[in-house]
Amino acid sequence: MDQDIPKNYSKEQLARxxxxxxxxxxxxxxxxxxxxxxxxxxxxxxxxxQEASAVGACEALAQTDVITSTHRGHGHLLGKGGxxxxxxxELAARSPGYCLGRGGSxxxxxxxxxxxxxxxxxxxxxPAAVGAALAFxxxxxxxxxxxxxxxxAINEGTFHESANLAGLWKLPVIFFCENNLYGEGTPQHKxxxxxxxxxxADSYGFPGVIVDGNDVITVYEAVKEARERALAGEGPTLxxxxxxxxxxxxxxxxxxxxxxxxxxxxxxxxPIPTFRLRLIESEIISEGEIEELMGGVQMQLDEAVKFxxxxxxxxxxxxxxxxxxxxxxxxxF
Amino acid sequence: MTRTIxxxxxxxxxxxxxxxxxxxxxxxxxxxxxxxxxWGVSAGMLAEFxxxxxRDTPISEAAIIGAGLGAAMMGMRPIVEIMxxxxxxxAGDQIVNQVAKARFMSxxxxxxxxxxxxxxxxPGSAAAQHSQSPEAWFMNVPGIKxxxxxxxxxxxxLLKTAxxxxxxxxxxxxxxxxGDSGEVPEDPEFMIPFGKAKLLRExxxxxxxxxxxxxKKALEAADQLQKEKISVEVIDxxxxxxxxxxxxxxxxxxxxxxxxxxxxHKRSGxxxxxxxxxxxxxxxxxxxxxxxxxxxxxxxxxxPALENYVLPDTADIADAVRSFWN
Numbered sequence: 327m328d329q330d331i332p333k334n335y336s337k338e339q340l341a342r343x344x345x346x347x348x349x350x351x352x353x354x355x356x357x358x359x360x361x362x363x364x365x366x367x368x369x370x371x372x373x374x375x376q377e378a379s380a381v382g383a384c385e386a387l388a389q390t391d392v393i394t395s396t397h398r399g400h401g402h403l404l405g406k407g408g409x410x411x412x413x414x415x416e417l418a419a420r421s422p423g424y425c426l427g428r429g430g431s432x433x434x435x436x437x438x439x440x441x442x443x444x445x446x447x448x449x450x451x452x453p454a455a456v457g458a459a460l461a462f463x464x465x466x467x468x469x470x471x472x473x474x475x476x477x478x479a480i481n482e483g484t485f486h487e488s489a490n491l492a493g494l495w496k497l498p499v500i501f502f503c504e505n506n507l508y509g510e511g512t513p514q515h516k517x518x519x520x521x522x523x524x525x526x527a528d529s530y531g532f533p534g535v536i537v538d539g540n541d542v543i544t545v546y547e548a549v550k551e552a553r554e555r556a557l558a559g560e561g562p563t564l565x566x567x568x569x570x571x572x573x574x575x576x577x578x579x580x581x582x583x584x585x586x587x588x589x590x591x592x593x594x595x596x597p598i599p600t601f602r603l604r605l606i607e608s609e610i611i612s613e614g615e616i617e618e619l620m621g622g623v624q625m626q627l628d629e630a631v632k633f634x635x636x637x638x639x640x641x642x643x644x645x646x647x648x649x650x651x652x653x654x655x656x657x658x659f
Numbered sequence: 660m661t662r663t664i665x666x667x668x669x670x671x672x673x674x675x676x677x678x679x680x681x682x683x684x685x686x687x688x689x690x691x692x693x694x695x696x697x698w699g700v701s702a703g704m705l706a707e708f709x710x711x712x713x714r715d716t717p718i719s720e721a722a723i724i725g726a727g728l729g730a731a732m733m734g735m736r737p738i739v740e741i742m743x744x745x746x747x748x749x750a751g752d753q754i755v756n757q758v759a760k761a762r763f764m765s766x767x768x769x770x771x772x773x774x775x776x777x778x779x780x781x782p783g784s785a786a787a788q789h790s791q792s793p794e795a796w797f798m799n800v801p802g803i804k805x806x807x808x809x810x811x812x813x814x815x816x817l818l819k820t821a822x823x824x825x826x827x828x829x830x831x832x833x834x835x836x837x838g839d840s841g842e843v844p845e846d847p848e849f850m851i852p853f854g855k856a857k858l859l860r861e862x863x864x865x866x867x868x869x870x871x872x873x874x875k876k877a878l879e880a881a882d883q884l885q886k887e888k889i890s891v892e893v894i895d896x897x898x899x900x901x902x903x904x905x906x907x908x909x910x911x912x913x914x915x916x917x918x919x920x921x922x923x924h925k926r927s928g929x930x931x932x933x934x935x936x937x938x939x940x941x942x943x944x945x946x947x948x949x950x951x952x953x954x955x956x957x958x959x960x961x962x963p964a965l966e967n968y969v970l971p972d973t974a975d976i977a978d979a980v981r982s983f984w985n
Contacts, residue, residue, distance in 0.1 A: 392733070425766035433764035442732060443765055447756050453725020454757065460726055461733035464685070464711060471729070484752075487722035494717065648767040649802050651825035654854040657901030658804070 331608045332543065340610055343385060343542045345619045347377040347598050349626070350401040353410055356627045357400070357417055358577055365635055366417045368430040373401040375572035378597035379504045380405045380474075382545025383567075386553060387472060392440040392458050394451030394473045397432060398504075398571070399444035402474050407439045410630035420637035427640040428648070442471075448509075449475065449482025452501075456488045459497035459556075470556040472500040472549070478509025480523050489562070493530035496561035500552045501527075503564065504539060506571040511583045527564035539567030540597040569597075660845045661812075667700050667837040669811040670776070673818035674701070674738060676847050678708055681736065684822060687714035688723060688740030688776075697742055698778060698837055720749035724775060728758045728827075731773040736822060741777040744793040744831065758827045759802030774821045779807075779831040780872055780922050781970055787958035790966075792923035794831055794870070798899055798932055804828045804853060805899040809874035811841035813897055816851030823850070833872045833922075854901035858910070862892035865916040865980045868907060869895055870929050873920035873952075873971065880976035889980060899929050907933065908941045915946035918979045920971060925953035950979045 331340065354372040361370055373380060380401030384393070387406070395402040403413060408424070416423025416434055424434045432446035442458065445451045455473035462469040479485060480503055492499045503523055507514050515521060527534025533555075537548045545567055552563035570592035574581045605611040650658050664672070678684045685708075686701060692715040695702030705713045716723050720741055727737040741747055747754060754775070761769035781790035794805055804826055808814040814832070821828040843849075859874065860881055869877035874895040881891035892910050896902055911917055917937060919930030934949035952971045960966050 394729075423766070425764060425768075428766055429764045435765040435768050437732070437765075437768045442729070443761070443769070445757075447752055450752060450757055453722045453753055454729035454732065456722060457726030457729020457731070457737075458733045459729070461730040461735045464730075464735065484721050484725065487717070487719035488725070490717055491719060491722045491726065649763045650804070651762065651770060652853075654852065654901045657854040657903065 346381040350377040370577045371397040373398045378542040379539040379567040382542040386549035392471045394455040395444040411633040414630040414634040418634040449479040449484040452484045452488035459499035470498040477505040477514045489530040492562045498556035501564040503566045510575045524566035532562045534564040539569030661842040666811045669815035673815045677822045683736045685712040686738045724750040725753040736772045744779045773827045780833040782834040786961040790959040795928045806830045807871040812843045819850045853898045856896045856903035856906035860893040862890035864890045866910040866914045867918045870921035876973040879973040912944045917949045920952040
């Protein structure tokens, strides 16, 4: 990791990177706590440790760009501008949640922010991201789609079909792989015969780049470049961000598969404290300002949890709404 | 005003009319462009609309359907063609877990005006992976509509409704109906609403509910049975989801006897759902069992001798009707 902060970043932007990463980390820790406390009934697949990938990638996108996300999607959603209030309310299965309490962690979406949805199916989001990019290309809109996925999903058939189609049609799509070294409970090296997954891009006729997924600036720059390439009509890019998942595949995972010492080794490269140190040593932001940002995040999350806890539970009739747009006098049920 | 065109031409006409009046409509699929569709349905569309809107794709069913979903969610109105119903399983996750559920899971944020045109039925000696009628596989999946046109007019009117609607539709074209001719209205606004069954023939003794090509066979059986003084009413639901229960129940209230004919496998097929619905909602009208005439529960064989034995036909419907008095 390059310790110097490049000169072309404003203090405001760097502070935002830091704040967003902190928001993702603290959101996850709070959600885990609230799940234990009983506010949240469903699964949580936390992205603690991967904040730089999620935030760096989303910061490089425009609001009009779209993303598809994964099981481990809270960081992507927050990165793309998702409101912790509505996310927490959705996790708590309440009416004002992003999906009206119908989706939960695995299906959160906000089309106004370009979040086309997390996904409960590993590899399920690739084709839709390609289709969104096709729509942008056909309408000559200056927008891109970015599909987040993991080192597990890249072995799904949908990756091959989608990357091939996107490469063939030079669609404005960015394939963003968060290689966190585990696909569910099996290490990456037991799931594929290669460790550098970016190499696969070559067979689809577009570039594959490897970045330090724990360095928010490196991730940001790679996505920015891929986005410019896509908007110039040069087609997709596969970005492999090498990172690490601190917690289990899901909360409650006994993690029998983890190597001793591995977590501690990665924690020395934790994306948040390392970035904080760089900001302070470069004298861009003071300790006091950092503390202020962190305090603001805690307040925002306190409000989000309160909003969720006070929010109404959906009425049972709502279960029968919203399956179809056109209901043909209710006959579709 | 009407004129006589084929089922295949009716589908082409519906697609072309919608593409002329709405730039968001486009077609993609395997061999739909240069080839004109392996069934010839989209012949000439590439010349009229160009490669941008008539897109030949790689053989990648999951990507085709999933890309249709993504484009639809961004406001396009894609038509995707899957060459054989059997191949829908290659895109099973995309249809069942993504396309069908996108609106509900997202709390209504996703709008999915996606029409999946797909062929169904046995074209003769195409064997077990090119002959299936997979409609019922998807009847168990909330979120997707299932359309089964049996005539050129229905083919056009139902496809127009699909293309102007805002939900994902599986539109099943029977391979052995493509060449059938029939009267089709010229009016480009001619549309047939979903969930409205069609009464094709009035009768008083038995109701035969036919799905897709079995409507035609039910009408043939009704002609034969007329000579035996058995009066058969024939109903085509036209859409399996939504299902027009009211028209079916009204007919059963009159005849008290029901045969459901469909080309899919008998077990848990479309007719099983209709029979169960009648048992729940109309048992007081029934004077006997609801009889299903369908394919036997084996994979479809290659040999014509075997295939004809496995598939339901006109004689099977007639025999089922006669069985009420035997």
